[in-house]
Amino acid sequence: MDSFKLKQKDVDILNTNKGLVALLSKEPYNLEKAVRYVKYEKRLKKLQVELVRLQTWAIKENERIIVIFEGRDAAGKGGAIRRITERINPRLFRIIALPKPTELEQTQWYFQRYVKQFPAAGEMVFFDRSWYNRAVVEPVNGFCTQHQYTTFMNQVNDFERMITESGIRLVKIYMSISKKEQAKRFEEIKKDPLKQWKMTDVDERAQELWDVYTEYKQRMFEKTSEGGGVPWKIIRANRKTYARVAAINHILESIPYDKKLKV
DSSP: OOOOOOOHHHHHHHTSHHHHHHHHSSSSOOHHHHHHHHHHHHHHHHHHHHHHHHHHHHHHHTOOEEEEEEESTTSSHHHHHHHHHTTSOGGGEEEEOOOSOOHHHHTSOTTHHHHTTOOOTTOEEEEESOGGGGTTHHHHHTOSOHHHHHHHHHHHHHHHHHHHHTTOEEEEEEEEOOHHHHHHHHHHHHHOTTTGGGOOHHHHHHTTTHHHHHHHHHHHHHHHTGGGOOOEEEEEOSSHHHHHHHHHHHHHHHSOOOTTOOO
């Protein structure tokens, strides 16, 4: 066991079925983590009810919503998106994680393949990485030219202004983790046969190129903060449960849905 000092309410939590499962599912047993996880599950359920309410409002009002997730490799973007979408109507949301561009797409305007994925009335679209690949991942790894990078940086604010002026609601989330935490997660992925597919050549170089990623990330934040563009929500994601709750809270706070709507 650990030295975590239990309060009566913590004892009550651990004496529930969920509390016992949280405590006994992992060794060594950790009272504090078990209590924290049960509280997270309870909080998550309440937030997911609000996400259903948000989606119901979006359908009723013919709203179009885009949420983009960016961040370091292994920062938990996919896990956050799964928690956000697991209770809402699957027919009216899409998760977009585009592969590298085809030969045809490489001849098109850079933003074109992303525009094809934009929502229709009543839809929510979640980008697990977005057009911001060209702001960070592509220049860091040599996947675009300097001219292509500069062109993107010159166009992105105008592009997003056109999105929002057309009536689409755009939410931008950046998941931030430490270098040490990224290294730890990479090791966990490599050891897990169910997750090994997640490791790519880009991931393998992420630690080595950490400082270069940081430089381009800061340029991205600085450029997209100019001219009153759509702001980034930077979420500290070393603790996955905290990051997921923070991401959902930010989405709910960013979109003025009807909080009294019955679901």
